[in-house]
Amino acid sequence: MSDINALFSKMEQQFDATAAAGVExxxxxxxxxxxxxxxxxxxxxxxxxxxxxxxxxVTLSMDSQTLGEIMSGELDGMSAFMGGRVRADGDIMVATQxxxxxPPA
Numbered sequence: 001m002s003d004i005n006a007l008f009s010k011m012e013q014q015f016d017a018t019a020a021a022g023v024e025x026x027x028x029x030x031x032x033x034x035x036x037x038x039x040x041x042x043x044x045x046x047x048x049x050x051x052x053x054x055x056x057x058v059t060l061s062m063d064s065q066t067l068g069e070i071m072s073g074e075l076d077g078m079s080a081f082m083g084g085r086v087r088a089d090g091d092i093m094v095a096t097q098x099x100x101x102x103p104p105a
Contacts, residue, residue, distance in 0.1 A: 028056035028059040031062065
């Protein structure tokens with residue numbers, strides 16, 4: 001579980017507040033090997049919480065390896081989605097903003 005905590009800690013460090021201006025969304029992550037986490041973006045800030053959001057904008061399901069590869073830039077998020085490694089439910093168009101909100105390290 002500490003690897004998953006590290007992934008979300010890294011995500012928080014990669015957050016681009018400038019890119020988040022005007023964005024209000026809740027990204028629910030369902031990790032096959034680590035449970036639920038959600039990322040709330042509002043007013044140019046980011047809050048990451050373990051657990052489930054009551055009202056996610058989009059839910060993204062994947063394993064932690066896929067999330068790590070996307071965050072490091074090894075894997076393009078759209079390619080992962082098209083290849084079936086990421087499953088999405090909800091406002092999928094909001095999910096396309098993730099690369100600019102959390103640019104790869």
